[in-house]
Amino acid sequence: MIGLFDSGVGGLSVWRELYREFPDEKYLYFSDAGYCPYGPKSKEEIIERARVITEYLMAAGAEIIVVACNTATAAAIEYLRKNYEIPFVGMEPAVKPAAINTKTGAIGVLATKGTFKGELYLRTLHKFALNAKVLEQVGEGLVELVENGELDSEYAKRLIGSYIIPMLDQNVDHIVLGCTHYPFLEDIIKGFAGDAVTIVNPAPAIARRAGEVLSQRRAAVATRGATCVKSDGSRLKTNTFVTTGDNIGVMKSMVAEIAPCEYNDFAFKKI
Secondary structure (H helix, E strand, C coil): CEEEEECCCCCHHHHHHHHHHCCCCCEEEEECHHHCCCCCCCHHHHHHHHHHHHHHHHHCCCCEEEECCHHHHHHHHHHHHHHCCCCEEECCCCHHHHHHHCCCCEEEEEECHHHHHCHHHHHHHHHHCCCCEEEEEECCCHHHHHHCCCCCCHHHHHHHHHHHHHHHHCCCCEEEEECCCHHHHHHHHHHHHCCCCEEECCHHHHHHHHHHHHHHHHCCHHHHHCCCECCCCCECCCEEEEECCCCHHHHHHHHHHHCCCCHHHCEEEEC
């Protein structure tokens, strides 16, 4: 089983890619909506939440844990790897492909304050983007839009435009989505950016990496796609979504958009 966690529903953008790649795998998704957003919280607060969630996922039988949150990865993944034997896959800042492929020499990064302050982001920037002009923009309020299911409102468009248009004025040709919530706003972002700008969503690459880590963990690729069945031959509920907050309605709606045919086989609960 793959465990995933995020401050809220943003990590569903990673689960979406995992589910597409490995539809027969079993997933437990932990939405820490009772403590969302993580962006303004201290490193110590985020580490404590990550510790509590990790122990919950491990007790439930997770074989690997995907930290499906850029802010939590930046603050806590080193602590988690030092203190737990289970493998962790974190969100890598996708600056590298943007910096390598830019034609204008300018790239934009949309992220939270916590991600921008994290050592992982700074190391990646220093390693891959020294020759690029990097425009950093804190996406203040975007996490809340997604958490409220406000993915196409006029307010959302105005707010996103206020972040994207200044980047375009600086001739960026790549915009990196540095928070797992932001792919759910990608249509609006593309509406401003147009076809000439590449939107870099790291979730597909993270999903592939998680599959590799899970295969290594099991030491046999063949076991990765095993399907769990009931005695009558139908699938068990192989996807469970839990939350510490009051966002089950939004979570159900987003999951139903991602997997409409299988949605009724999934379980949702508040803990």
